[in-house]
Amino acid sequence: MAAKTDDSGPVLPASIESAWGLRERPPKGPRPGMSVPAIVDAAVRVADADGLAAVSMSRVAKELGAATMALYRYVGSKDELLMLMVDTGYGPSPGPPAPEDDWRAGLTRWAWAEHEVLRQRSWLLHVPISGPPITPQQLGWMEDGLRCLDGTTLGEGEKMSVLLLITGYVRNEATLTSQIAEGSRAAGVDPSEMMPAYGRLVARLIDPARFPALHRVLSAGVLYQDDDPDDEFVFGLDRILDGVEALIQRRAG
Amino acid sequence: MAAKTDDSGPVLPASIESAWGLRERPPKGPRPGMSVPAIVDAAVRVADADGLAAVSMSRVAKELGAATMALYRYVGSKDELLMLMVDTGYGPSPGPPAPEDDWRAGLTRWAWAEHEVLRQRSWLLHVPISGPPITPQQLGWMEDGLRCLDGTTLGEGEKMSVLLLITGYVRNEATLTSQIAEGSRAAGVDPSEMMPAYGRLVARLIDPARFPALHRVLSAGVLYQDDDPDDEFVFGLDRILDGVEALIQRRAG
DNA sequence: CTAGTTCTGCGTATGGTCTACGCATAACAG
DNA sequence: CTGTTATGCGTAGACCATACGCAGAACTAG
Numbered sequence: 001m002a003a004k005t006d007d008s009g010p011v012l013p014a015s016i017e018s019a020w021g022l023r024e025r026p027p028k029g030p031r032p033g034m035s036v037p038a039i040v041d042a043a044v045r046v047a048d049a050d051g052l053a054a055v056s057m058s059r060v061a062k063e064l065g066a067a068t069m070a071l072y073r074y075v076g077s078k079d080e081l082l083m084l085m086v087d088t089g090y091g092p093s094p095g096p097p098a099p100e101d102d103w104r105a106g107l108t109r110w111a112w113a114e115h116e117v118l119r120q121r122s123w124l125l126h127v128p129i130s131g132p133p134i135t136p137q138q139l140g141w142m143e144d145g146l147r148c149l150d151g152t153t154l155g156e157g158e159k160m161s162v163l164l165l166i167t168g169y170v171r172n173e174a175t176l177t178s179q180i181a182e183g184s185r186a187a188g189v190d191p192s193e194m195m196p197a198y199g200r201l202v203a204r205l206i207d208p209a210r211f212p213a214l215h216r217v218l219s220a221g222v223l224y225q226d227d228d229p230d231d232e233f234v235f236g237l238d239r240i241l242d243g244v245e246a247l248i249q250r251r252a253g
Numbered sequence: 254m255a256a257k258t259d260d261s262g263p264v265l266p267a268s269i270e271s272a273w274g275l276r277e278r279p280p281k282g283p284r285p286g287m288s289v290p291a292i293v294d295a296a297v298r299v300a301d302a303d304g305l306a307a308v309s310m311s312r313v314a315k316e317l318g319a320a321t322m323a324l325y326r327y328v329g330s331k332d333e334l335l336m337l338m339v340d341t342g343y344g345p346s347p348g349p350p351a352p353e354d355d356w357r358a359g360l361t362r363w364a365w366a367e368h369e370v371l372r373q374r375s376w377l378l379h380v381p382i383s384g385p386p387i388t389p390q391q392l393g394w395m396e397d398g399l400r401c402l403d404g405t406t407l408g409e410g411e412k413m414s415v416l417l418l419i420t421g422y423v424r425n426e427a428t429l430t431s432q433i434a435e436g437s438r439a440a441g442v443d444p445s446e447m448m449p450a451y452g453r454l455v456a457r458l459i460d461p462a463r464f465p466a467l468h469r470v471l472s473a474g475v476l477y478q479d480d481d482p483d484d485e486f487v488f489g490l491d492r493i494l495d496g497v498e499a500l501i502q503r504r505a506g
Numbered sequence: 507c508t509a510g511t512t513c514t515g516c517g518t519a520t521g522g523t524c525t526a527c528g529c530a531t532a533a534c535a536g
Numbered sequence: 537c538t539g540t541t542a543t544g545c546g547t548a549g550a551c552c553a554t555a556c557g558c559a560g561a562a563c564t565a566g
Binding site (some may be wrong): 025028029030031033067068069073 | 511512513514515516518531
């Protein structure tokens with residue numbers, strides 16, 4: 001007999017489907033000794049402690065007192081595990097915007113929430129993302145962001161684009177600051193000395209005649225000071241939100 | 254006797270220094286059979302053909318008809334090779350803005366130039382960047398971007414922040430579109446069918462009561478259509494430049 | 507109660523990665 | 537000619553993901 005056809009196109013990995021609460025366990029066979037959430041939690045624990053590079057299948061298995069190959073009964077591949085790690089690593093979305101917030105306050109809060117997550121779990125930035133979000137909590141974040149733009153003059157497509165713009169900005173900013181942190185740790189330099197050292201290095205390398213504008217920036221001492229990363233974050237975010245505001249005004253006519 | 258002290262702080266890898274034209278070859282010993290540029294070119298060729306994942310030391314060596322370990326006489330590590338690959342992969346910077354361009358036209362051109370490079374060499378996005386740019390051509394790009402903002406009311410630090418904002422945006426946008434391309438190739442789906450398939454998948458997964466805003470986006474058909482990626486790129490870029498413009502106006506006022 | 511089915515846990519093995527180390531040799535300086 | 541120094545590169549070690557297959561557990565059908 002013909003199975004009920006699944007016309008939904010792309011096939012979801014089994015572990016992702018179970019994250020959505022679909023697909024119950026078949027009643028046959030021995031009872032599982034582990035669970036997908038337990039594995040993912042262990043992997044997240046490893047990443048929190050020793051970084052994403054330390055997350056290998058054998059290391060995660062050791063964390064659980066299990067054999068390496070046992071994990072493959074629960075996740076189809078390491079990439080699948082990584083996807084699930086991202087989902088729980090981000091954690092639950094910050095929730096819908098407060099009623100008294102306008103769109104700008106809401107999105108600012110939303111951006112800061114992601115900023116905070118990425119500051120605390122910088123390994124999330126190192127996970128090679130392999131497609132648009134399909135896990136429950138990731139879509140939860142998206143939902144909360146969209147709600148901030150409810151009641152604006154923007155079209156649905158524009159709302160999506162704005163969210164993409166902001167989340168991309170947050171990720172990018174977090175990547176840069178985490179690189180400075182990791183670089184200073186690798187070089188054994190004090191983090192506050194990292195940017196000044198970089199400035200001196202560039203000053204030594206460049207020829208002022210070939211790089212006049214860059215030379216001017218260096219002369220202004222921009223790279224030498226160790227400014228508050230939060231200020232830098234706020235600067236870019238405000239620029240983007242200004243741009244969004246201009247669009248909203250224009251749409252309002 | 255005391256060597257001439259190098260008070261410049263961080264030590265540059267040897268291969269990077271030679272990319273700046275410093276450090277000439279010592280006259281002793283057998284003549285080298287290869288050169289750093291030849292190795293980097295071969296690595297770039299491999300990445301262009303088969304992606305960054307195909308770039309292993311042995312594969313690059315095979316490309317050159319050399320033994321794997323021979324490469325380590327020229328580059329200190331694979332990471333160093335990757336850094337040099339990024340430098341030549343981006344290629345020479347697009348050049349200073351045309352005299353008739355105002356800052357906005359100049360930055361637009363600048364952003365499109367990077368966009369174009371990343372579209373053609375999407376492996377650049379997969380290179381884990383490990384710090385601020387220190388190679389000649391990378392700093393050349395920075396120089397050209399800074400020149401676009403010459404004559405504006407912005408401070409030197411603000412110019413730098415604006416550049417970071419834009420280059421981050423371009424990278425992010427390129428990452429998203431290349432993920433769609435790679436995802437569709439991996440799934441054997443036509444690229445134009447990728448976003449519609451994603452839309453159907455999300456529609457199947459979410460509960461409209463839990464995800465009302467997302468559901469509304471889907472109902473509007475936003476994810477189903479396969480819109481021109483360039484339009485999406487222009488949208489975000491214009492938002493950011495609007496934000497920069499607002500700042501310039503404010504500083505001028 | 508028994509036989510069949512299906513699932514779990516996991517040992518083994520393959521083929522890939524980067525790179526530390528050390529040796530033979532080639533080219534130069536004095 | 538001798539000593540110094542650099543190169544080319546073979547060997548080997550320490551990882552990695554994962555394909556495959558087997559033993560046994562837990563359920564269902566008869």
